[in-house]
Amino acid sequence: MSNAFLQISNAEKVCRKEIPHLSFDEFRTQALDMVTDGGKVVQYFAYPDKNRLKLLAVLRTDKLFVAGCDVPDPYPSFTRICEPFHLFEREMAEQYGIRPQGHPWLKMVRYHPNYSDGTADVFGNDYTQDIPGNYTYYQVEGQEIHEVAVGPVHAGVIEPGHFRFNCIGERVLHLEIQLGYQHRGIEKQLTEVPDKRLPILGENIAGDTTIGHSLCMAQNLETLTAVQPDQGAQVIRTIALELERLANHIGDLGALSGDVAFLPPANYFGRIRGDFLNLSLLICGNRFGKGLVRPGGVRFSLSNEIRRVLNDRLAELRPEVTHVLELLFNAVTVRARFEGCGTVSHEDAEYLGLVGPAGRASGMAYDVRRCFPTEHYPHINIPKNKKATGDVYARARVRYDEIHQSLQIIESLAAIPIETRCVSDGMAYDLPASSFSVALNEAWRGEVSHAVLTDENGKILRYKIKDPSFHNWNGLAMALRDTGISDFPLNNKSFNLSYCGFDL
């Protein structure tokens, strides 16, 4: 197959004029070919360039590719042929008022007015009303069908979102998820705020993925300004990303345990999760790693004292973690609830383009740390961790494996006595004109990606953020099909997706 797309590397500076600018038809054919052949969409977005709207796609096979085109409005939808474009096309319709013709389910993503002045709203919404409700939910008809509506305010200390279940008895026929309640307009803000605010906004996209998102931002700004963080900084960033993974995976397993009413691991993991958050605090003063990663390196080094405490705490925590993991996974009652619950087949996972632990649980081995490694990952051997069953058990089991691996990674990295020069904060970045960069990292939920385009004056023209949740929410909806509605909390936790990372 001839490929008109340009092959690029993860976090590589590319001059915009080197990005192939294809005719729309060629762009469409090539992109569809690549994705129907098993490729995946990393980024696909619209941006304004001198009063014209353009499209840019970053696709991945075992390599990364980029190309762009002018966008005719309306244009023939890709989603009809290839599902992984689904949400991206809806997002473009919402952000720039571009109408994908024949899109199977063209509805709003986050409920906000579009960025193109004077362009009609695709959904016919009146945004002076400040509730995302102007929408008729998908309905199933029949005598015994009933609907359950949950949210936006949920019965716990969790983020807002609306879930609409169509059920027959206890059985869920269809779950529709409507988000957007957390929309803060971050992408737009990133093109407007002074440089000193960029890292702060970056780490507040999704607080539980602070390091994942901060790394993407830092790597993009570093490659654009030709700054290389030293090896010590890369080691610390890798430790931080693995600590984030550990804390969240352990918290998730605790929550899963609580959802099947097995309370000891729920409580122990709840507490142990906090211990790992405290290790982030040990390194950088914040439990979520805020303030650690900055373009150019890190703001805090590992002193000998910090290293000693880190090693001591890990030595203390490792047996506890191992024992509670055994307690959880050896309980037959737990296995009976986890196994066969909320299955997403490998075929469906491929079709939807799931990423991260949810993808791996359904047999998709993709892991950015292995496929497009950044930071210290080229030197670390990351196993494939894929499972075959695609159920709650598989999603829990992926976490089980990754907890052990992350512990080992951190232990071995903490032993490297390498120094780093800390970078300072609050500075301006001298970005090159008309350039592009895309960065990918494997955060605990999966592939996080940021793309940056600069204009001819070196100002940020477009900043595109993609949280792994953007790929995976439909996976949750799929898992719920034909599942008892009472198993929703269990399934929801087994995905544990981000609302704010999706809503931006």
Add this chain to the structure above:
Amino acid sequence: MLSVLKNRFEQGCRTNRYPKEKVKVFPRYRGRPVIQDNISQAILKACAASCPQDAIDVQNKKIDMGRCVFCGTCENASNGLIKFTNDYEISTSERADLITSGELPALAEHAKQHFKKLFGRSLQLRQVSAAGCNACEADLNVLATPFFDLGRFGINFVASPRHADGIVVTGPVSRNMKTALLQTYEATPAPKVVIAVGSCTISGGPFTGSPEITEGLDKILPVDLFIPGCPPHPMTNLHALLSFFK
């Protein structure tokens, strides 16, 4: 069963003894900021310029903890003349008190003493997450874990606003959450309290300037308790709840 018991012994009792004994945090933790008296105007100006949150008032030598995200940039820029101490007991009952050079009024002596009588023995709270980054929610959630065990003080998070004595709000209140938040507030029976948790909720935080958010919960609801931080440390939350209501 044996494994359950074995783990139970290994875990032991982990609940802290706060407020009887202070809980120690790691030294790099950034709590209450203090601006030294001898800081020069020039250094303070440099700090204000580098502060990503524009939280420093050069004229009055004050820092707004409601805007601050405790990133520590000014500490570096001032070579320690602005210092983030290890003190996590930083909540206030008035928005204005968050603007400080280091001194804070004692929270336990706030004006609304009748709350202590009303809610001192039992306080049920409804949490509303309104467009933050989910870190504040996470560090409220941990209050239910054995280390903090908020329930031992008679304070709980409940599922329905009808069962609640007040609401705890996190996030900068997006346009898309405003109505849901106000409806939750309406559904809570009076007398009720409103607690603002985190820099976003108090001032818009990192998202200040976005047309999609509300810059300050106190613009739309009467806030009784301000808990600053990005996110506030769980101990900050615990201290605030205990001092304000106990």
